[in-house]
Amino acid sequence: MANPPLWQSLRVRLLAMMVVMILGVAIIGIWLENRADMAALQRQAQDEAALVASLVHAGMDDTRDLSAEFAALAKQPLLSRLLIVEQGRVVESSGPFNGQLLADLNSKVWLPAVALDKEPHSYASDSQSLFVFPFADDGRYLLLWFDTQPSADTQFANRIRLLGLALVVVIVAGIAFYVVSQRLLNDPLNILVAVLQRRIKGERQARVPALGTHELGQLGHWLNQTMDSEDAALEALRLSNLEGEDQKARFLRIFKVMPDLVTVTVLDDGTLVDVNENWVKTTGWPKQEAIGKTATQLGLWLDPADREKLLGQIRDNLLHAARIQFQSRWGDKIEAEASGCVFEEQGKRYLLLSLRDISDRLRKERDLHLLAQVVEVSLDGVMITDASQSILAVNSAFTAITGFSADDVVGHTPRVLSSGYQERQFYQRMWQQIHIQGMWQGEIWNKRKSGEIYPQWLSIRSVKDDDGQVLHYVAVFSDITDRKAAEARIAFLAYHDPLTGLPNRTWLVDKCENAISQARQQQHMLALVYLDLDRFKSVNDSLGHDIGDALLNEVVKRIKPLCMADELLSRQGGDEFLILLPNIENCRRVEMLVERILAVMSEPFSVGGHRLWVSTSIGVSVFPEDGDNAAQLLRKADTALYHAKDSGRSTFSFFARDMDKNLTERLQMEAALKEAIGTEQLQLYYQPQVLISTGQVVGVEALMRWQSPELGSVSPGRFIPLAEETGLIMPLGAWCLEEACRQLAQWRQLGFNGLMAVNISVRQILRADFFDLLEEVLAQSAIPADRLELELTESLMMDNVEASLEVVQRLKGLDVSLAIDDFGTGYSSLSYLKRFAVDCLKIDQSFIRGLREDNQQARSLIRAIVQMAHNLELNVVAEGVETPEQLAILTAEEVDVAQGYYLGKPMPASEVEVILRSQGVTLRVNEKG
Ligand SMILES: Nc1nc2c(ncn2[C@@H]2O[C@@H]3COP(=O)(O)O[C@H]4[C@@H](O)[C@H](n5cnc6c(=O)[nH]c(N)nc65)O[C@@H]4COP(=O)(O)O[C@H]3[C@H]2O)c(=O)[nH]1
Secondary structure, rough: OOOOOOOOHHHHHHHHHHHHHHHHHHHHHHHHEEEEEEEHHHHHHHHHHHHHHHHHHHOOOOHHHHHHHHHHHOOOOOOOEEEEOOEEEEEEEOOOOOOOOHHHHHOOOOOOOOOOOOOOOOEEEOOOOOOEEEEOOEEEEEEEEOOOOHHHHHHHHHHHHHHHHHHHHHHHHHHHHHHHHHHHHHHHHHHHOOOOOHHHHHOOOOOOOOOOOOHHHHHHHHHHHHHHHHHHHHHHHHHHHHHHHHHHHHHHHHHHHHHOOOEEEEEEEEEEEEHHHHHHHHHHOOOOHHHOOEHHOOOOOOOOHHHHHHHOOOOOOEEEEEEEEEEEEOOOEEEEEEEEEEEEEEEEEEEEEEEEEOOHHHHHHHHHHHHHHHHOOOEEEEEEEEEOOOOOEHHHHHHHHHOOHHHHHHOOOOHHHOOOOOOHHHHHHHHHHHHHHEEEEEEEEEOOOOOEEEEEEEEEEEOOOOOOEEEEEEEEEOOOOOHHHHHHHHHHHHHOOOOOOOEEEEHHHHHHHHHHHHHHHHHHHHEEEEEEEHHHHHHHHOHHHHHHHHHHHHHHHHHHHHHHOOOOOEEOOOOOEEEEEEEEOOOOHHHHHHHHHHHHOOOOOHHHHHEEEOOOOEEEEEOOOOOOHHHHHHHHHHHHHHHHHHOOOOOEEEHHHHHHHHHHHHHHHHHHHHOOOOOOOOOEEEEEEEOOOEEEEEEEEEEEEEEEEOOOOOOOOHHHHHHHHHHOOOHHHHHHHHHHHHHHHHHHHHOOEEEEEEEEOOHHHHHOHHHHHHHHHHHHOOOOHHHEEEEEEEEHHHHHHHHHHHHHHHHHOOOEEEEEEEOOOOOOHHHHHHOOOOOOOEEEEEHHOOOOOOOOOHHHHHHHHHHHHHHHEEEEEEEEOOOOHHHHHHHHHOOOOOOOOOOOOOEHHHHHHHHHHHHHHOOOOOOOO
């Protein structure tokens, strides 16, 4: 902007105004002064007039003197003229008026219409005053003119000069002001103006520099402040404008994608004006179909009255969190929380409604409620704390387990439950895991309110918000006192035998391994002693398990005291025991121990009112000779035990290498036997049974013979037990039965009506399919069932009394004959014989072997057996008759049938056939009916 014209300059105007004002004041002052001067002059004129009048009055008598007086009086500053008038004529004057009529003077002097009156009076004009003084009673009047004009003019002229001087001073001062103001006013003002001009041009950073502390300086400061404020406001406005634009776009975007269902409706009638995408998605109504209709028309309200209820909740045009229910186009019920506001636009009121679908939340709340109830009724204790581990809530089970009520613990930390059993490091590790993994679980000992310490199984889990901040800790625990006891019991049972309380096999094997490694290090020996009670099974089966159990405990009572402190007695199971001698110098200690065991075991036991004899067989293995691990030592001790049993019971055996050899042989034999079944390697030989009274063959016993290509001739005494152990006895026995029956059927064709005795293993008859086999064989061979005699060994029957009894019953049901083989070796009592309902007793050859004329004891025994058998109506067969002497005694003792080498060795069928043919008769001993 250009500088303004001079006349518009503020300075010039100020200056002009100042000059005008000074001049105006001066002129008014002079005028007023003048007026005051005039008034003063008039007062002075009056004073002088009074003075002159008094003087004139005093000199009245001498008119001449008056003239002289007049001259003096006329020197009065203001007195311009003096007249004495008598009878209207000037009698004396200070001018050339003597003798003139007063009336005529009008044209020469200022003479108003003077009243000659008895009282002095005066007249005044602007600049003159006329005083009329009457003389006393002589008709003369003194007229005095005073002219104030000259004096006033003089004074006026003085003042004008003064004014002129003042004007000069003013002009000089104005010029000085103009010059000085240039620096004081104009420069700062120019700066201000320039700054403002820059601002106007848009230079936002333009600011007034510091101008000083005077008003303009302050003005500059304020201006800067104003500009700062303005800038801030402009910036705010700019931002707000930007924001405003953004907001609009943002609002539209929000409106569009808001997770809530947003509608704008006309308040009065509910017509939908706008809806967002989620509303469309949730309700199923396309926007174009919905707009212009009401929610009622769209059928959104489950109950149309709900809208009125909703409107009724609007307060101050606002609606807050009102619960509503509506349904989608497909009839899905939606529960929502409605918030909104009423707004006005172009005179119309609208309702902006935001519906938050809280169906899920409510479902979750219900679930939570359910969960809370579940927690409440849970048998596990539940404790919830906040992030600082202050207890917030506990359930009933918590109270039941700990004894602490909610009131006792809420607000406290779980430390109230602490037993002090766990160290600080335990808790540190626990919390470290919770912080890292979010959970911990384990066993912990805590304290009940009663002070009782008890074990808990505790799980602690942290509950975090979406940002990973811990909100709560939830602890769930159960009282595992019972479980711990059960676990302890299980742990005990895992390593102990529940009946005797002795360590079990597992424990022993563990100890044995440890002992072996110690023995290896310290270079000493150890031994494993394997004990097996002979005939224990008989006791168990015949007298019951309680007696059996009691017997086992008695056995332990006898053996345990024989063991030294470091020697471990364990029960292997059943009637088997193991003793570990972990540190021995030599085998002497082992021999000593086993001899003492055999000794104490040879004494009868008194259990449950029964006197019982239970011998034991013992096998021993030794480290390092027999093996370098527990399994090897066990196996070798077992082999030694087996050997001990084999070589007669109630004895012991140290493991020897040849025992292992036997084992290998057994394995070889097993394989060979498998191969042999169904081949000609196996044959049946038959040994005649002779009726002593007649000498006739009344029966034959089928005996198996095995001619192995690898092993040569193997006796049944070796392969039958092996077959029983390995289960091969089943196919073997089946073949034997079929072959024997087939042979009998053949001989019956020849007219032989005797018995065919077949050895049957108890394992065989305990198989359910044995009876099917038997029926099938009988049917196939078509022999009468009672011509088949099944021989069951006494000892095996006595080992399985109950099962054997049942089987015998079934066999009797089939009508087959039954014989007890090896009688006298199996401790069978009379009562058992009765119950077994057998047809025949076969006295074991061990009884026959010692039968001589000089052996009365053996003979008495035979006699007793025969008497007993006959009393039970049983036939008696004597096995192993080798001499005529034996036969004679047996004959004398009324034994029914004899079998033995003396009468005939086991022979092939063809040879039997020769005998039968030569005999030519059929014997019918033991034939029923
Ligand atoms: N020293 C001597 N012995 C005599 C005399 N008379 C007969 N013997 C033998 O005594 C055994 C009698 O059979 P066992 O007691 O049933 O004893 C049998 C029987 O228990 C079993 N056995 C044989 N064959 C079979 C079979 O087919 N099935 C089953 N399960 N066992 C069989 O094998 C055992 C032994 O049979 P073997 O060696 O044939 O031995 C037979 C027989 O040869 C004699 O006067 N003196």
